[in-house]
Amino acid sequence: MRTPNRVAYWTKTRALMAATLTLWLIFFCLAIYYGAPSKGQGASQETLNGLFGSLSNSYVWGCILFFAASILISWFCGAQDRLDEGSTGASKRQGGKP
Amino acid sequence: MSLSSLDPHPSQYKGIPLALSLFALALFLLTGLLAVMEKAGVVVVLIEALMALLPLLVFAMVGILARTMKLTEFHWGGKNVPAGLTGITLAACFVGGSFFPLFLSLIFLPEYVSFPIILGWVSSLVLCAVLFASPLRKFGSATIPEFLGVRLQSNLVRLVASGLLVLVAVPLLCAEMLIGGQVLATSLGATATTGILLFAAVLLISVVLGGVSAAVWTQALQGVLMVFACLSPVILLVLDQLTAPLVVEGAEFTSVVGTSLNTQLAAIIDIENTSIGWFLTQGPYAGGLWPLIGTALFFAVGMASLPHLLSKFQGTESSSDSRRAAGYSLSFLLLLMVIGSAYFLLLADERLQSLLGPNALDQGSQSGLIAALIRSGIVAAALAASSALLMALSTSISRDLIETFALPKASLSQKIVLARLVVLGVCAFVTYLTYSQSLLFLDMLAFALSLAAATFFPALILSCWWSRFHATAAYSAMLAGILATVLYAIAVKSGSTGFWFGFPAEMGGLLAAFLSFTVGISLSYVTFSEDERHFHLASLLEQPDERDLTIDIPENSDKDKPEELIEIKT
Numbered sequence: 001m002r003t004p005n006r007v008a009y010w011t012k013t014r015a016l017m018a019a020t021l022t023l024w025l026i027f028f029c030l031a032i033y034y035g036a037p038s039k040g041q042g043a044s045q046e047t048l049n050g051l052f053g054s055l056s057n058s059y060v061w062g063c064i065l066f067f068a069a070s071i072l073i074s075w076f077c078g079a080q081d082r083l084d085e086g087s088t089g090a091s092k093r094q095g096g097k098p
Numbered sequence: 099m100s101l102s103s104l105d106p107h108p109s110q111y112k113g114i115p116l117a118l119s120l121f122a123l124a125l126f127l128l129t130g131l132l133a134v135m136e137k138a139g140v141v142v143v144l145i146e147a148l149m150a151l152l153p154l155l156v157f158a159m160v161g162i163l164a165r166t167m168k169l170t171e172f173h174w175g176g177k178n179v180p181a182g183l184t185g186i187t188l189a190a191c192f193v194g195g196s197f198f199p200l201f202l203s204l205i206f207l208p209e210y211v212s213f214p215i216i217l218g219w220v221s222s223l224v225l226c227a228v229l230f231a232s233p234l235r236k237f238g239s240a241t242i243p244e245f246l247g248v249r250l251q252s253n254l255v256r257l258v259a260s261g262l263l264v265l266v267a268v269p270l271l272c273a274e275m276l277i278g279g280q281v282l283a284t285s286l287g288a289t290a291t292t293g294i295l296l297f298a299a300v301l302l303i304s305v306v307l308g309g310v311s312a313a314v315w316t317q318a319l320q321g322v323l324m325v326f327a328c329l330s331p332v333i334l335l336v337l338d339q340l341t342a343p344l345v346v347e348g349a350e351f352t353s354v355v356g357t358s359l360n361t362q363l364a365a366i367i368d369i370e371n372t373s374i375g376w377f378l379t380q381g382p383y384a385g386g387l388w389p390l391i392g393t394a395l396f397f398a399v400g401m402a403s404l405p406h407l408l409s410k411f412q413g414t415e416s417s418s419d420s421r422r423a424a425g426y427s428l429s430f431l432l433l434l435m436v437i438g439s440a441y442f443l444l445l446a447d448e449r450l451q452s453l454l455g456p457n458a459l460d461q462g463s464q465s466g467l468i469a470a471l472i473r474s475g476i477v478a479a480a481l482a483a484s485s486a487l488l489m490a491l492s493t494s495i496s497r498d499l500i501e502t503f504a505l506p507k508a509s510l511s512q513k514i515v516l517a518r519l520v521v522l523g524v525c526a527f528v529t530y531l532t533y534s535q536s537l538l539f540l541d542m543l544a545f546a547l548s549l550a551a552a553t554f555f556p557a558l559i560l561s562c563w564w565s566r567f568h569a570t571a572a573y574s575a576m577l578a579g580i581l582a583t584v585l586y587a588i589a590v591k592s593g594s595t596g597f598w599f600g601f602p603a604e605m606g607g608l609l610a611a612f613l614s615f616t617v618g619i620s621l622s623y624v625t626f627s628e629d630e631r632h633f634h635l636a637s638l639l640e641q642p643d644e645r646d647l648t649i650d651i652p653e654n655s656d657k658d659k660p661e662e663l664i665e666i667k668t
Binding site: 028061074 | 204205208209210212213216217220221223224225227228229232385387390391394417418421422424425428429431432435436439563639640641642
């Protein structure tokens, strides 16, 4: 038997999943649009005149993506944790099954 | 059917931070000692052998010390692995011996090749965290086939999934053993056969007595060694400053980086000469956006479907910890990428060159302490991935096949013995395959990712997020996925068909995944039986609480007590 609480929890969980993946898709598209290198761009590490100047574009984009993914996953984890705690607390207060 | 929750018990991983710190300190001291020996003119062969063998000795000892007679620890690692530790071990297994050289030589690769690979790696961890981590932990199963079997209440699904897991994991394990064995042989100046056998022996000792629990301990230490290897130029410079604290005036980076070490690393996994490299640089759409997107999607879906990586989420304390572990793993990978990329920049430092000799880069690339350190890192990475693969394979064979179909009433002690025998058997079989080199395993890496993407990804997504998905749809989808992948590969290789969307034969799994989704979704709307139990189990995913559906008993129970079984009707 589905209780309203459980339906709400499941709906919110799926909405959170969809929202997170949509945000990641936006990052993905941005990275492809702005960071996509052309085929001709080769390895740039022949000289080391200035550390930052020598870093390749894809490497910098890689780091940016890692940071974006970390922030997104922390956000997702935090929101899902609050959802779990909220739903568990609500079900305990009602004294029934979650 | 009986459901049970494991009682909370004290974690055996409390000592991990101290152990990791001590291991890092020991590595630092060992490096210092070997640097002094190198300066004193001790033969290079001895230095390289010590650097290669001592960490292996530690891994083997830790594997023996972490021995256990508890099935929960052997198969799940105790179900109380902390999130941070899971993150480190997941990252170490994710990288493995096949990707570790790529991390080091990432900035040397053409941007058109490295960019989609990074994009795919990151995306796969995002997919794992968002789609799979929490649902997999909620069921508390030991393997991916067990999760699918329990969720869909079908032994047939479990059997099919287990067979597919073997198909995916064996080539991956062979490739890791081949890389680890050959690099180890280079360090020891021995033949490749000796290297492979020694690698297999250490792998076996480190997991056969402790199972997943021992694998977690050793993988954490291997993660530390990987970071240490990347930082080796810094460490050598620090040691030099400690022993002779005179800063060289005017020291700066040299203008040209010696590339022989880079060439060596690239030779281990020459990504540009694989099917992935062909798709990017020579395929029908080469140079456009599609190869970038296709390769990124291929890595994202393929890596997110690998059973040995997904099983890491099943050993944490809670589903919240599983999600968080993916985040920690991402941070660890970023750390590896940054310090791995800095490796060659640091190696070019003049002070380091003067420390190592007049032609340090070229000499250091071939022999000496700096090369031995980086080879140890590669062997450690290969060992981490191999132990995860070996445990995923053997656990699936022992639990999903033998215990389910041949020995359903085996006692706990029999199960432990069986699990160890299966580990031994699988390790021997894979070592033989690697030794005989009857297949081109390195070429099969992309195909194994393809198979995983076509079979596990659709089945797992639909199982985790759609209650209507049932057993018939599940095994039909998985079989459709593998058939389509294999047929596409055969058709392309034989010239019967062209390259669909430009994909080479080994990357057809991405197309097959769409077919698998279509089959799974279509058949889910057809009712083949009145069995509603899979709906009941799907409803567990819709609750915030975790209910471990386990067939193991609580740790504090009597060993003779019959274990609680989940009855799965076929």
